[in-house]
Amino acid sequence: MSIKDKLAAQRIYMLLGALFITSLVVSNLIFQKFFYWYPFDVEVFGSKLFVVSVGILPYPITFLITDLISEIYGKKRANQVVVTGIFASLFSVLIVFVADIVPAVPDSPIDDTLFSSVFGRTILAVGASMTAYLCAQFVDIQIYHFWKRVTKGKHLWLRNNFSTWLSQFVDTLSVVLLLCLFKVLPWSLFKGLLISGFLFKVFVALCDTPFMYLGVYLFKKRFNLMDNEEIDLL
Template sequence: MTSKDKLAAQNTYLFLAALFITSLVVSNLIFQKFFYWYPLEVEIFGTKLFEISVGILPYPVTFLITDLISEIYGKKRANHVVIAGIFASFFSLLIVYVSNAVPATDWSPVQNDLFSKVFGSTAIAVFASMLAYLFAQFIDIQIYHFWKRLTKGKHLWLRNNFSTFTSQFVDTSTVLILLCSFGKISLDLFFGLLVSGFIFKIIIAVLDTPFLYLGVYLFKRKFQLKENEEISLL
């Protein structure tokens, strides 16, 4: 690989990492709004099946990016992005905590009570999300590379979906258990939100598979990578 190609690979890695971190941080900040993602009103376990948090919308992007980084840059680089995401989330939590602590002026468009209502639960959300995220992302990377070794770099769809299905179930169940434990979500809503969130994530995982194939194809064509070959940024 030429020095020009290596620089392009480094810049692309930074872009993917930035997109990953942004998606993760934003998902923690907007989680308190819930919506219907399907127009039919179907109930399961006493909860409307298609009710989910808007925080789930950017979250599948993180798993697509870690799979892409795992495929092109390797397991070590994917783990680096996960750790950077953890740091960014806790740093955003610190900013929100300080912002919530300082008093608003009389003319401030957003007063203390409104700010606390919107962002007051962010600390719990970030804590719950980070624990779930840690389990899910590392499981996703481990399973992805297990299938990659087993299939000798073939059947991209298999490792993409198998790793994402497992990790997304871990993520969804863990964060809901923690939020219910802290009283942020009623326990009665647990199973409905779990099923609804997991179904949504499975659909997104299946739909993002063509985008993963496209990304891998473009990378391999750009950097002339052989099958199962990874880019080294050292």
């Protein structure tokens, strides 16, 4: 690969990393708003089945990006993006913490009470999210490369979906469990949010499979990659 192609591959890698970090940080800031993701009022275990947090919206993007990076750049680069996302999330917590303790002036459009009600739980949310995120992302990367080895680089849809489904269940279980333990969410919502969140992520994983194929196709075409070939940025 020429130096020009390596520089282009490096820029794309950095762009994917930026999208990954943005999606991760934003998901932790907006998690307190809930919505129906399917237009039917169904209850399971006393909870609305299709109610999920808006924080879940950008989260599947992170798994699509890590799968794409795993496929094109390799396991090491995917793990680097995950670790970078951790530092970005922790830094966002520090910013929110400082902003929360700084007293608002009397004529501030947003007073201390309103700001704390919206962002005050961000630290607990990020703590729970980071624990779930660490487990889920590393599970996703490990399983992805396991299936890549087993299938010898074929059947992209299989490793993309199987790795994401299991890792998303780990993620959903971990984050909902921790949020309930820290009393950010009531236990009455646990079963419903677990099932609803997992079903939503499975649905999104199925929907993003064509985008995964498109991304891999564009990379292979742009950089003349063979099947199962990865880009070495070093």
